[in-house]
Structures are given as C-alpha cells and as structure tokens.
Amino acid sequence: MRITHYALIIAGALVTVAILVIMPSANAAIYQQGVVYVIYEENIIKDKADVNSNAVPDIVEDIATQVNAVREVYKDVFHYPDPLNSERFPNVTSIEIDIADRSAMKVAGSAFSSVRKKSKHDPNQRALHIKLANTVNPHKNPTPAHEYFHLVQYGATxxxxxxxxxxxxxxxxxxxxxxxxxxxxxxxxxxxxxxxxxxxxxxxxxxxxxxxxxxxxxxxxxxxxxxxxxxxxxxxxxxxxxxxxxxxxxxxxxxxxxxxxxxxxxxxxxxxxxxxxxxxxxxxxxxxxxxxxxxxxxxxx
Ligand SMILES: [Zn+2]
Known part of the structure; x- marks a missing residue:
C-alpha cells in the first residue's frame, strides 16, 4: 500500500479577467490498493478515524477493500467477465474511485461506462471510474460493491x-x-x-x-x-x-x-x-x- 499526494495543476493560474478568480485546488490524495485507486481531498472526508495510523482515513481504505473483495469474488470464484479485460475497454489497467461531496451529487454513487483516457494517478494509463459520495460508509452500505458491479455489467454487455x-x-x-x-x-x-x-x-x-x-x-x-x-x-x-x-x-x-x-x-x-x-x-x-x-x-x- 502506498499513498501519493499531488497538487492538482491549474492551467493558466494567472487569469486576466478580473471577476474570474480560480482558487488553487486543495491537494488531492490518492490511495492505492491493488488495481483500485481512491482519490479524495482531505477536507472532504468527514470520518477521519485512522485506527492503523497510516495517514489514510480508514473509510478510504474500507471503500477500496469492499471493491477488491467483490472483484475477487466475481473474477476468481464465479468467473464473471473482468471489466479490466473487456474488448469494450481496451488497455484499461485500474479502477479509479473519486470521492465527492454528497451535496454535489444526485445519487450516492455512479459508475461510468466511459474510459478515463488519462487516469488521475498516472496520465499514461487508462482507467475505469466510479464516483462515490463522502457519506458512503462501506460498513453499512454496499454502494461501492453496487457500483463495481455496474463496471462488470458494462464490460459484459x-x-x-x-x-x-x-x-x-x-x-x-x-x-x-x-x-x-x-x-x-x-x-x-x-x-x-x-x-x-x-x-x-x-x-x-x-x-x-x-x-x-x-x-x-x-x-x-x-x-x-x-x-x-x-x-x-x-x-x-x-x-x-x-x-x-x-x-x-x-x-x-x-x-x-x-x-x-x-x-x-x-x-x-x-x-x-x-x-x-x-x-x-x-x-x-x-x-x-x-x-x-x-x-x-x-x-x-
Ligand atoms: Zn446503480
């Protein structure tokens, strides 16, 4: 497991139009667990519990764990088509999960049937992607598993x-x-x-x-x-x-x-x-x- 912080690059930070002020975005953090990358801004995570003191909020790790768990069940136990190995999505190598503020989302989760051509963790890699609200608690809530299953469906048909x-x-x-x-x-x-x-x-x-x-x-x-x-x-x-x-x-x-x-x-x-x-x-x-x-x-x- 590793954690990477990177500053989002705001192109053209100097904006000449006086009324348009672009605030530099807060640093986004990326947490990787296998092929799953969870991308979040520190201030968006409400539950900051970090029992294992690895500087990653537990809830972020738990989201990745739920997705990897169901991924192994579908792929290796029940032999479902793997969305990362589908002819619909050539050369994708990872699944990126963006955490967003609930108030900015209509539903608590969505999975996209389009490929992210420049993944956020590595612009030279292509990724499938999911968006989850910062209110999703994987202990009580199967939304990460639900959204992952949509990727299985998209890859299958x-x-x-x-x-x-x-x-x-x-x-x-x-x-x-x-x-x-x-x-x-x-x-x-x-x-x-x-x-x-x-x-x-x-x-x-x-x-x-x-x-x-x-x-x-x-x-x-x-x-x-x-x-x-x-x-x-x-x-x-x-x-x-x-x-x-x-x-x-x-x-x-x-x-x-x-x-x-x-x-x-x-x-x-x-x-x-x-x-x-x-x-x-x-x-x-x-x-x-x-x-x-x-x-x-x-x-x-
Ligand atoms: Zn759904």
Missing amino acids: YFGNSWYLEGMARWSEDSVSAIKSYPDGKNFAQKFDNKPAQDELFKEKYDAAKSFWYPLAVSRNDRATIPDSLINKYRYVDGSAVFHDNIFYGADVMREVLKAMKSKEELAVAQFEGDKKWTKERRRHERNNVIILECALSVRN
Missing part, C-alpha cells in the same frame, strides 16, 4: 435498460450484505408470461431486484457460497468482515444471463436502422427489453 442494469446491480449487493428474507421463486416463469406483467417489470429500476432477479436466482436453486478463505481475507481496518455471510444466491445464474445477453447483441443492434453502433439511446432502447427477458428466462442452473 452493451445492454443498459434500467430494470436490468439497476435491478441486477441491486441484486449484486447480496454479495456483501446479509439479505434477511429472499422472495420465493415459486411459479416464477409464469408470472412473466403475459405482456402486462412484462410491461410493469420493464418500467422498474432497483425494485426489479425483488420482483425479478432474486426470484430468478431462487427459482433456479442457485444458492452459491462465498469461500471461507475470502471471508477471512477481506476485513475492514477495524477487523470486521466485508462479507456479512457466505450466501450469495444467483451468482452462477447472473453470470450466465450476462453471457446470454452478450450473445444476443448482434441480433439486438440489427433492429436499428443504419450502422451497428451501440449508441447511448440504443443501449437503453425499449426494443431490448424482450430480448433481455428471454436471456434471463433461458438460463438454467
């Missing part, structure tokens, strides 16, 4: 309809959270074999986790387990475990859904006139909905 994108990312929070009661998966497929039910589902966002993705996982009897070795390995600075339990329903099913979606991309983009590019509009186009649904329902465990 261009489809981006919200009931899938947000619904499945909300499902993924089960990796680090303990879900108290899972919806039962009984009569799951029949529930979605009519158009009104499908149309309702396609309007959902996060709620699709409860109405669709968890029941899908349970209906396929996919009760996956996070190995003890990882549960013991990933701990926050205060010693508490990142993984709240070892149950992770649906880990194999969701990977297969993502793969099925990837295999349907050509067919899906052929629905649109003109070139075959996945523009922002096309990624979320309503014509994708039935294709995504068919992919999900086609997966058996």
